[in-house]
Amino acid sequence: MTTKTNRKESVQEPLLEVENFSLLFRHYGKGLRESNLEVIRKFDLTIHEGEIVAVVGASGSGKSLLANAILGILPDHAVMKGTLNYKGEALSHKKLLALRGKEISLIPQSVNALDPLMKTGKQVQTVIKEKNKREIQNAIFRKVGLAEETGDRYPFELSGGMTRRVIAATAMVSGAQLIIADEPTPGLDPAALHETINFMKQLAKDGKGIMFITHDIETAIQVADKVAVFYAGQTVEIAHANDFSGKGEKLRHPYTKALWNALPQNEFTPIDGTQPFAYEATEGCIFQPRCPISTDICRQKQPAFHSVEGGEVRCFHA
Ligand SMILES: Nc1ncnc2c1ncn2[C@@H]1O[C@H](COP(=O)(O)OP(=O)(O)OP(=O)(O)O)[C@@H](O)[C@H]1O
Numbered sequence: 147m148t149t150k151t152n153r154k155e156s157v158q159e160p161l162l163e164v165e166n167f168s169l170l171f172r173h174y175g176k177g178l179r180e181s182n183l184e185v186i187r188k189f190d191l192t193i194h195e196g197e198i199v200a201v202v203g204a205s206g207s208g209k210s211l212l213a214n215a216i217l218g219i220l221p222d223h224a225v226m227k228g229t230l231n232y233k234g235e236a237l238s239h240k241k242l243l244a245l246r247g248k249e250i251s252l253i254p255q256s257v258n259a260l261d262p263l264m265k266t267g268k269q270v271q272t273v274i275k276e277k278n279k280r281e282i283q284n285a286i287f288r289k290v291g292l293a294e295e296t297g298d299r300y301p302f303e304l305s306g307g308m309t310r311r312v313i314a315a316t317a318m319v320s321g322a323q324l325i326i327a328d329e330p331t332p333g334l335d336p337a338a339l340h341e342t343i344n345f346m347k348q349l350a351k352d353g354k355g356i357m358f359i360t361h362d363i364e365t366a367i368q369v370a371d372k373v374a375v376f377y378a379g380q381t382v383e384i385a386h387a388n389d390f391s392g393k394g395e396k397l398r399h400p401y402t403k404a405l406w407n408a409l410p411q412n413e414f415t416p417i418d419g420t421q422p423f424a425y426e427a428t429e430g431c432i433f434q435p436r437c438p439i440s441t442d443i444c445r446q447k448q449p450a451f452h453s454v455e456g457g458e459v460r461c462f463h464a
């Protein structure tokens with residue numbers, strides 16, 4: 147199953163290509179019986195230069211694991227399967243070590259990512275290659291809504307929101323070609339959110355590719371060109387940001403429609419049930435137990451990812 151040939155995108159080699167990607171945790175039960183917990187299942191995503199792709203999913207859907215897998219920072223009992231390519235070449239561990247922090251940069255979800263013993267300004271400056279480090283650091287601090295003096299403070303002297311801004315600022319000035327931002331916006335006030343979104347767009351204009359992970363659909367459609375909707379470890383749909391409009395008529399997957407219509411400014415209709423763990427799912431479609439339009443085939447088989455009206459979807463009824 148490959149969807150690559152269906153995509154109407156530039157012929158340029160994508161920055162990041164994730165295809166049929168699964169992530170398992172080796173797990174030892176009673177009597178050292180080994181079993182595998184599959185937390186990401188057959189995930190597909192492509193990011194080109196100049197493109198911002200949002201990955202939207204509920205808590206526990208596997209977003210941070212995906213980000214960490216791309217950066218090669220997973221626990222020892224994690225097993226990856228499938229394709230992970232950077233500029234057309236497999237992202238081996240060795241290659242990752244060479245690219246990490248230089249060509250590929252992570253804005254981690256955890257606010258513990260800063261060195262507690264180094265002033266924040268210095269930390270940001272360590273990734274700046276140019277000579278006028280202090281000036282560049284001050285400029286990026288202003289952009290993300292931090293006072294210049296913040297650079298002379300230690301991480302423990304900052305609030306959670308300020309810490310997030312420092313972390314985001316670090317990735318923004320790193321010169322990386324691919325930025326994986328894992329929930330970079332919670333805790334930002336509206337003005338700083340606006341600035342951050344504009345700055346991400348500016349980075350994309352400069353040719354960088356950005357994976358923007360969030361559980362917030364509204365932020366996703368403001369910042370991204372494409373939105374990948376993640377459900378229990380699987381991409382159920384890749385839509386264009388402007389497909390999110392009206393009552394969601396242009397959206398392809400029932401879960402995406404449900405997410406859209408659950409927003410307060412839309413119908414405010416909650417979705418019944420809860421997201422399963424990816425490894426709990428059986429043969430059928432992962433969304434089937436909560437799906438309003440499911441039929442027999444949805445219980446029997448897993449739908450393949452296929453193109454529908456310029457987007458992609460994993461549903462028999464789209
Ligand atoms: N080291 C681990 N070993 C086993 N299971 C794990 C491990 N880390 C995460 N998981 C499981 O994998 C699933 C996905 O976790 P992940 O942190 O990627 O979710 P997320 O989408 O980033 O959630 P959030 O929005 O809350 O940050 C969860 O069910 C979690 O329990």
Ligand code: NI
Binds near residue numbers: 209255
């Ligand atoms: Ni997360």
